[in-house]
Amino acid sequence: MKKMVIFMGIMVAYIVLTLFVFLVLPGIISTTIILEDNVRWTYKNHEWKVYDSDTELFGYKIYDPNNGDYIGRKDIRYYNSNWLVKEKKQYVSYDKSMLAVKSNKFKAYGFDMTTLTDTNVINKIIAKASVTKTGGVVIGNQIKIDLDSDGRDEIIYGISNIDEMGNTKFYVFAIYMNGEYKIIKKYVGENNPSVYVYAVVDVDGDSNLELIVKESYFSMSGCDYSLYSLVDGEYTEMISTGGSL
Numbered sequence: 001m002k003k004m005v006i007f008m009g010i011m012v013a014y015i016v017l018t019l020f021v022f023l024v025l026p027g028i029i030s031t032t033i034i035l036e037d038n039v040r041w042t043y044k045n046h047e048w049k050v051y052d053s054d055t056e057l058f059g060y061k062i063y064d065p066n067n068g069d070y071i072g073r074k075d076i077r078y079y080n081s082n083w084l085v086k087e088k089k090q091y092v093s094y095d096k097s098m099l100a101v102k103s104n105k106f107k108a109y110g111f112d113m114t115t116l117t118d119t120n121v122i123n124k125i126i127a128k129a130s131v132t133k134t135g136g137v138v139i140g141n142q143i144k145i146d147l148d149s150d151g152r153d154e155i156i157y158g159i160s161n162i163d164e165m166g167n168t169k170f171y172v173f174a175i176y177m178n179g180e181y182k183i184i185k186k187y188v189g190e191n192n193p194s195v196y197v198y199a200v201v202d203v204d205g206d207s208n209l210e211l212i213v214k215e216s217y218f219s220m221s222g223c224d225y226s227l228y229s230l231v232d233g234e235y236t237e238m239i240s241t242g243g244s245l
Contacts, residue, residue: 031203034060034100035212038078039225041239043203048227048239060100065199065212067110076100097198099212105205109145111197116140116157125159128181129172131188136163143197147177148230149207156211157181158195168192173213175235184228184235185213193217198225211235 030044032051040051062071062085075086076094083098084091099108116122122140126133143156154177161169171192173185187193193215201210208230215224226240 031103031106032060032101033203033212033227034076034083034098035198035225036083036098037223037225037241038081038083039241041227050239057100057102060102061106063099063101063108063199065097065099065108068108068200069110070108071096074100099199099201103203105203107202107205109200109202109209111143111145111200113141113143113197116142116159121157122159125157125172125174125181125183129159129170129174129183129186131161131170131172131186133161134163134169136161136169138162141196143200145200145209147175147200147209156197160192160194168194171195178233182234185237191217193224203229210238 030042032040032042034040034057042049042051056075056077058075059073060076061073062076063069064071075091077084077086077091079091083094085094086092116139122138125140126138138159138161140157140159142158144153145156146152147154154175157172157174157176159172159174161171163169167190168187169192170188171186171194172183173195174181174183176182185195187195194217195213195215197211198214199212201212202208203210210230211228213226213228215226217223224241227238228235229238230236
């Protein structure tokens with residue numbers, strides 16, 4: 001009987017250690033983010049890198065990037081240009097936007113995008129970005145959210161100039177914070193992408209929120225994704241796919 005108790009104790013300790021090594025420890029020493037189009041990023045040793053792994057990814061926490069809801073911990077796999085999740089020992093197609101994470105500090109936040117109708121704000125952002133309207137219409141959207149946990153909302157803006165043919169002549173991605181408009185990214189030319197916030201997250205539990213931004217091109221297949229972090233009061237691009245996928 002005593003031997004059986006010792007054996008059971010050893011087995012329990014082994015199971016706990018195994019779970020810690022494979023599920024908990026990886027989330028403590030690094031953060032891995034999985035997105036649509038097989039985008040895989042990992043943060044380790046104070047640096048973001050592209051994560052090259054096996055086809056199957058085990059024990060990832062899946063979130064809804066739109067409202068920040070936690071969906072569950074799943075094994076996932078990318079196959080035939082689609083993400084699959086393991087349900088009842090079988091992999092099935094995942095028909096939602098993918099945001100999967102291996103981390104113990106990560107949190108996703110919901111946000112609402114609304115139409116920007118204030119022409120005074122639009123004109124200020126255009127002037128700050130040094131872009132020129134070239135006919136057609138200028139449209140904008142905005143997201144209000146507290147990005148630095150100071151109790152006041154910052155505002156994320158997307159401003160675009162669309163000509164009579166439906167072409168985007170410029171796009172400006174900006175943030176209003178600390179009393180000023182800050183231009184994060186802008187495009188000017190004939191083949192500009194549509195840019196929008198894909199997810200708002202906190203990757204390291206420091207209460208400063210990161211932005212995952214998606215860029216899609218009308219005349220090109222696939223999309224680009226970028227991760228922006230708050231560094232010394234400025235949103236800075238940490239990693240990007242850097243081209244159409």
